[in-house]
Amino acid sequence: MAKVCTKDIVDKFGLELISGExxxxxPITTSDICRPGIEVAGYFEFYPADRIQLIGKTELTFTEKLRVIERQLRFERLCTDITPGIIISRGLEVPEELIVASKRESVPLLRTTQKTTRFSSLLTNYLESKLAPTTAVHGVLVDVYGVGVLITGKSGVGKSETALELVKRGHRLVADDCVEIRQEDEYTLVGTSPELIEHLLEIRGLGIINVMTLFGAGAVLSNKRISIVMDLEIWDSKKQYERLGLDEEKMKIIDLDVPKLTIPVRPGRNLAVIIEVAAMNYRLKRMGVNSAEQFTSRLADIMDGSKE
Known part of the structure; x- marks a missing residue:
């Protein structure tokens, strides 16, 4: 099933449907938009027919100077059986030849009152969001001090309970149990909750709770950029855990490597506080302050001084 079709952009931007209903x-399969200036001039060698075609004042003004038969042929070649739609910007008058061609091939012919460049930008952003690569991860996504923290781990390790404690401490829940993730661009992963379980938390022994109902609208968030992954695992006394924080693990999500911290879980450890500190430490690192590197540098200076 197509992620987005022509009807979706008609509804989203309130476009006027002129013909080709x-x-x-x-289906719209690409976020790229074509401004068919060179095609209107007669060159169709590399015409991207599968894209939305956006026609502005420049293209329409040029077609007015063509002979009627030329104009008919150009518009007929613009309208193919895979073209998802042709949009006229600025509320300009649509040539009769284009209306006839769109009806023949059932290509939706649409019109907007917005300027061409502005509408192109809005439509591209919308399509990139809708057509972005997606995946789903078992875990919990929370917004902690403005940092998107994806909490992962095996079932029963305490992910939802930790999220509940974070919400009580003033942070915001995005998704519990299943996090839908889309890659909006080369460096951005955004997580959301499936509609069915939005705002809900499952606490073993308590059941399903509605976070927004209990804690208010300020306790939930519809989506959040994922910055770090906190992987909770049962404490293993035989395993060596990171002590300084110099070696940074990564977790690959779609095409991006996200910083990952493995947090051992055992009675007495306050996971909510640890995650809060991890989020603040992440922000410090982004500002150029790395406590582990500073400690290592001080230790090296002391060792060098003792040798002299």
């Missing part, structure tokens, strides 16, 4: 459910 039979093709209103055509």
């Amino acid at each position: 039979d093709g209103i459910n055509r």
Whole structure:
């Protein structure tokens, strides 16, 4: 099933449907938009017919100077059986030849009152968001001091209970149990909750609770950029855990490597406080302050001084 079709952009931007309504459910498979200036001039060698075609004042003004037969042929070649739609910007008058061609091939012919460049930017951003690569991860996503923290771990390790404690401490829940993640661009992963379980937390022994109902609208967030992963695991006395924080693990999500911290869980450890500190430490690192590196540098200076 297509992620987005022509009808979606009609509803999203309030576009006027002029003709070609039979093709209103055509799928849109790319976020790229074509400004068919060179095609209107007659060159169709590399015409990207599978893209939304956006026609502005420049293209329409040029077609007015063409002979009627030329104009008909150019518009007929613009309208193919895979073209998801043709949009006229600035509320400009649509040539009759284009209306006839769009009806013949059932290509939705749409119109917006917005300027061409502005609308192109809005439509591109919308399509990139809708068509972004997606995946789902078993875990909990919370916003801690403005940092998106994805809490992972085996079932029963305490992810939801930790999230509940973080919410009580003033932080915000994005998703529990299943986190839907989309890669919006080369460096950005955004997590959301499936609609069915939005705002809900499952606490073993207590059941399902509605975080927004209990703690208010300020305790939930619809989506959040993922910055770090906190992997909770049962304490293993035979395993060596990171003590300084110099070696940074990574977790690959779609195409991005996200910083990952492995947090051993055992009675007496306050996981909510640890995650809060991890979020603050992450922000410090982004500002250029790395406590582990500073400690290592001081230790090296002391060792060098003792040798002299």
